[in-house]
Amino acid sequence: MPTVIERIAAAEADAEALKKNAQEAARSAEAAAEDEAAASLKIAREEAKAGLALAAAMAEKEAGAEAARILERRRAEAAELLAKAEKNLPAAADLITETILVKL
Numbered sequence: 001m002p003t004v005i006e007r008i009a010a011a012e013a014d015a016e017a018l019k020k021n022a023q024e025a026a027r028s029a030e031a032a033a034e035d036e037a038a039a040s041l042k043i044a045r046e047e048a049k050a051g052l053a054l055a056a057a058m059a060e061k062e063a064g065a066e067a068a069r070i071l072e073r074r075r076a077e078a079a080e081l082l083a084k085a086e087k088n089l090p091a092a093a094d095l096i097t098e099t100i101l102v103k104l
Contacts, residue, residue: 002010
């Protein structure tokens with residue numbers, strides 16, 4: 001039967017072994033957590049880049065559509081102004097002719 005001192009020494013050795021095992025487990029858990037965090041960060045960055053690219057593409061498409069709407073509106077306004085000018089052309093020509101004849 002072991003003596004009290006031997007049992008204390010054995011308990012201390014067991015405690016030291018448990019401490020080392022716990023430290024190693026903690027280091028492993030920390031390394032795994034760091035790896036997982038790095039992987040999650042990488043995925044988040046890739047998703048953010050993809051989201052930005054999609055948002056930029058959507059904004060560009062919307063800007064193109066808005067530009068097309070503005071261009072169409074301006075073309076319609078220009079056509080309307082041209083039609084009014086052409087409608088008033090005979091009256092303007094008559095006015096110019098009358099002004100010139102009066103001054104002669």
